[in-house]
Amino acid sequence: MPAINDPRQATPQCPRLRPVKTLHRNPWFTVRNRGGYFTVEYNDSQVAILPIVDDRAIVMVRVKRPVINDVTLELPAGGVKAGETPRVAARRELAEEAGIIVQSLRRFRSMPSLAISSTRYPVLPHLFCINLTEKEFRQRRLHDAEIVGVECFRYAELKKRIARGEIYVSLPLAIIGRFLLA
Numbered sequence: 001m002p003a004i005n006d007p008r009q010a011t012p013q014c015p016r017l018r019p020v021k022t023l024h025r026n027p028w029f030t031v032r033n034r035g036g037y038f039t040v041e042y043n044d045s046q047v048a049i050l051p052i053v054d055d056r057a058i059v060m061v062r063v064k065r066p067v068i069n070d071v072t073l074e075l076p077a078g079g080v081k082a083g084e085t086p087r088v089a090a091r092r093e094l095a096e097e098a099g100i101i102v103q104s105l106r107r108f109r110s111m112p113s114l115a116i117s118s119t120r121y122p123v124l125p126h127l128f129c130i131n132l133t134e135k136e137f138r139q140r141r142l143h144d145a146e147i148v149g150v151e152c153f154r155y156a157e158l159k160k161r162i163a164r165g166e167i168y169v170s171l172p173l174a175i176i177g178r179f180l181l182a
Contacts, residue, residue: 012041012122028079039122046125047090048077050111050175051098053132053152058176060167061097062148071148073161075172077125086126094130098150099140102130114174127175155180 017035024031030041051059060073076097080089090108094100102108113124137152153161158176161167167176 011045012039013124014039014122034122038120040120041123042079044079044081045086045089045123046077046079047086047093048075048125048127048171048175049090049094049108050075050127050129050179051094051100051132051137052129052179053137054134055131057152057154058158058179059098059100059132059137059150059152060172061143061150063097064146064148072169073151073167073172074169075175077171080126087128090126090128090130095141096144097147099143100132100136101141102132102136107131111175114171114178116171125171129179 012034014034014037017037019035021033022030023033023038025043028043030043032039032041053059059076061076062071063074065072076094078089078093078097080086081092084092087105087108087110091102091105094102107130108128109130111127111129113127115121115124140150143150158167159180162173162177167173
């Protein structure tokens with residue numbers, strides 16, 4: 001169990017919901033009864049990255065999702081490992097999932113968080129935005145095995161894919177939607 005001051009520890013937004021009873025725990029998440037509200041909580045903080053290419057396109061990854069029997073379009077994302085800050089985790093996840101290597105942590109800009117599920121998930125993920133060049137995108141390396149492909153979509157194409165229901169995972173949809181509406 002991470003220490004209380006561990007920056008990767010997922011901190012619930014519902015400290016007053018008592019008593020707290022752990023119903024299930026595995027290496028990835030915990031199911032709890034928080035004062036009659038049942039929650040599913042990642043054991044580590046989560047990060048998601050909005051990679052913007054030349055102020056005209058967004059990098060997305062095609063991810064194998066056996067639970068829903070699909071390959072979904074998502075943004076690079078994942079958990080914060082022991083000893084990492086959320087910004088370091090964002091850099092690592094961008095490299096692992098999209099194959100894009102970025103040295104400077106300062107390029108990862110914090111974004112306001114979003115609730116993944118306001119009724120079941122009481123922890124807000126760390127969101128980051130990074131501006132990339134077309135060259136950085138083209139020079140990407142291999143990605144990890146859960147990723148089927150890495151693609152770059154112009155803003156107009158993203159809007160069409162959202163309207164057609166091709167992008168339907170809630171967190172990437174919310175991040176991209178908020179970005180495109182700004």
